[in-house]
Amino acid sequence: xxxxxxxxxxxxxxxxxxEIVGDYEPLYRYWREAGDKAEEAxxxxxxxxxxxxxxxxxxxxxxxxxxxRLTEWFKERVDIDAAQRAVSxxxxxxxxxxIARETIARILAGWLVEAGTEWxxxxxxxxxxxxxxxx
Numbered sequence: 001x002x003x004x005x006x007x008x009x010x011x012x013x014x015x016x017x018x019e020i021v022g023d024y025e026p027l028y029r030y031w032r033e034a035g036d037k038a039e040e041a042x043x044x045x046x047x048x049x050x051x052x053x054x055x056x057x058x059x060x061x062x063x064x065x066x067x068x069r070l071t072e073w074f075k076e077r078v079d080i081d082a083a084q085r086a087v088s089x090x091x092x093x094x095x096x097x098x099i100a101r102e103t104i105a106r107i108l109a110g111w112l113v114e115a116g117t118e119w120x121x122x123x124x125x126x127x128x129x130x131x132x133x134x135x
Contacts, residue, residue: 010023012024015111015118016041016114016115017114017117018038018114020111021111024111025090025111026039026087026090026104027108029090032089033082034102041074041078043111044113047112048121050073051070052121054066054069054070063133065115071102071106071108071109072088072105074108078104080101083101083102083104084097084101086104087099
C-alpha cells in the first residue's frame with residue numbers, strides 16, 4: 001500500500017505544497033525545453049517582493065485576482081516557443097503558443113502563492129472547509 005502512495009505522489013519544486021497547482025509536470029517539461037531560458041522561470045526574491053506588495057500594500061485578498069495578477073507578472077519571462085512545445089507534449093496535441101505561455105505563467109503564479117504560504121507572507125482561508133464542517 002505504501003508503495004502505491006509514493007507512485008501517486010508527483011514531484012514538486014521547493015516550497016510547493018500542491019494546494020494551488022495540482023501538477024507541476026508542464027513546468028518541468030518547460031524547463032527542459034527552455035534550456036538557458038529556464039532560469040528565468042524560477043522563483044526569485046523579486047517575485048516574493050511582488051507577492052508581498054500585492055498582498056500587503058495593495059490588499060489583494062481574492063485568490064483568483066492574486067493569481068491573475070501574478071500570471072501577468074510571470075508571462076513575459078516565459079519563452080513562448082518552449083512553452084508551446086512543453087504544453088503540447090504534455091497534453092498530446094498542439095496548443096497555441098499564447099495559451100501555453102499563460103499555462104506556464106499560471107503554474108508559476110500558483111507556485112509563488114504556495115511558497116508564500118510556506119513563508120507566512122499570506123494565509124489561504126478555506127471557507128469551503130468551514131462551511132462543510134458546520135454541517
